[in-house]
Amino acid sequence: MMNGTDRFGVIMAGGRGTRFWPLSTSAKPKQFLELLPGGTMLQLTADRLAGVCGRDNIMVVAGREHGGLVLDQLPWLDEENLLLEPVGRNTAPCIGWAASVLAERGQAEATMLVMASDHRIHPVEEFARTSGVAVSAAESGYLVTMGITPTHPATGYGYLEKGAEISEGVFRVKSFREKPDPDTARRFLETGTYLWNSGMFVWKVSGILKAIGKHMPGLLEGLAGLAGCTRPDRDTFSALPALSVDVGIMEKAGNVVVVPASFQWSDIGDWPGAREAGVSRGETVLVDSENTLVYDATGRLTVIMGLRNVSVVCTDTATLVMADSCAQKLREVSEKISEC
């Protein structure tokens, strides 16, 4: 399985999300926060990936304004392995760019593992195991996505329909499905043939570039213009077509397979999701309360009385008390507040 071609890890750390306000801000988005024990989301992701491909082979794509933060948190990262986006252009340009930089460096035949910088994955050993299966399939020429066995009828994720098993633990992808309505999500869960689309991919550098050439020729052209540059200017980068790799490539390509992950996964998409992932900080006393999340960045005591399904988040500058039912509105609210 491990046949010796180089492996590279590409961490997509370009998120500017404010769904974790007041803890996250545009100056410090979720991937730079220490939500879980052991490090920031970025650090945990890098450590996990380093176990598969080694630190020297890790590449981080981040927003230009966050370059300093990345180097602070990953002081071992070579600056030439830090790709700074002058503006966010979704995942296809980000991934294509990383692939083209690797190709420029003579790594066209290497495999690359692509993943978000802000997901929770546990345990690390199972991540390494699943990655091994995925790398092996990628080396055979497939575009591999890691699929997550659903634990509940989530409506916030895209789904993959599993097809035939082509080798142990590797399945064809019959179809990609957008975020489903609750009824569809329940059906997906019951059939057992649908997996969550985690946004983690493995493929050969040459394989993804070829697929981009076929399905997003405009992107490949634009990437040629970057010529391996890791600090592109805004105008050049802005010209790249802003599509997700799922929509732009994966849904169209024929050689897509899925490796069901053996690890637990959460994208920790909002505060209620953070609660499910075990996020918590600060001393807490609950009275007649349940299903609460407390994150007090300032280390104070928090007492919750008579409430359920709420998140309480305190920082030096603000306090958020939010019913789960409002989690989807937080981004909008926090953006309005930031404007003031």
Place this chain on the structure above:
Amino acid sequence: MMNGTDRFGVIMAGGRGTRFWPLSTSAKPKQFLELLPGGTMLQLTADRLAGVCGRDNIMVVAGREHGGLVLDQLPWLDEENLLLEPVGRNTAPCIGWAASVLAERGQAEATMLVMASDHRIHPVEEFARTSGVAVSAAESGYLVTMGITPTHPATGYGYLEKGAEISEGVFRVKSFREKPDPDTARRFLETGTYLWNSGMFVWKVSGILKAIGKHMPGLLEGLAGLAGCTRPDRDTFSALPALSVDVGIMEKAGNVVVVPASFQWSDIGDWPGAREAGVSRGETVLVDSENTLVYDATGRLTVIMGLRNVSVVCTDTATLVMADSCAQKLREVSEKISEC
């Protein structure tokens, strides 16, 4: 009406309550907090009373441990007008003590207005008006209580049943009623003849001492032992019978009258009560929320999303998020926390 006998104001500031945790603590109970604009509850009470009897005639009874706080907040207060309880013994000893100190100072024929240090009264002009009526009745020899016209069927207050009007705005008290159940409270409200027992009293110094001698002779004896001392020792003070003046005197005395107040009144008994009284601090953003109280002592922004009937209180050391339904439990919870 104003016939020139001296008037004294006695402020009962002995509360050790922790129903306003985390803002209030045993080191700084509610009367010392700035819940409303313009000063702490004690300062507002003193200012209001000063308008009726003058600053020089104000006497404060407080817990020994809070003597420094009282003088900090009322720097004009003569130390000999500060009576320090070594231990709380309810209102009858507190009031009797203040009366005996005034008598020792040759003020047996003066009237004294007795009130809690931590109630909200508005507007001040109406307080002065009601006080004038009450003082006049007190000078005629009555034990006067100020009654509050109920605005809702409160179950947290005692009630007074109004009897015959003996002079303009002065009524006999037919009966005292303990805190009623909700049905009884509704009936009290409908009949229109019941008033809330506010715990504000006016009487002549000699009048209350005479009533104490008749209904609580043990207390009068104990007070004689204090001999006008304003810093009694713990053993002497602990020996005084710990009864409320309502139970010990007012419910038994025959010459009790009530003056219905023309002012708005609230005892601000808990955080939901504070909300009704308009207490609020810190910038607040509400999203899909209503009937909330925010008090951020640290001046941060508070955002509440998707909640109603909650109080959010932040200090340097703790955050409380409490449903109204739990307000009665806060004292117990805060005491447990303080023990840790």
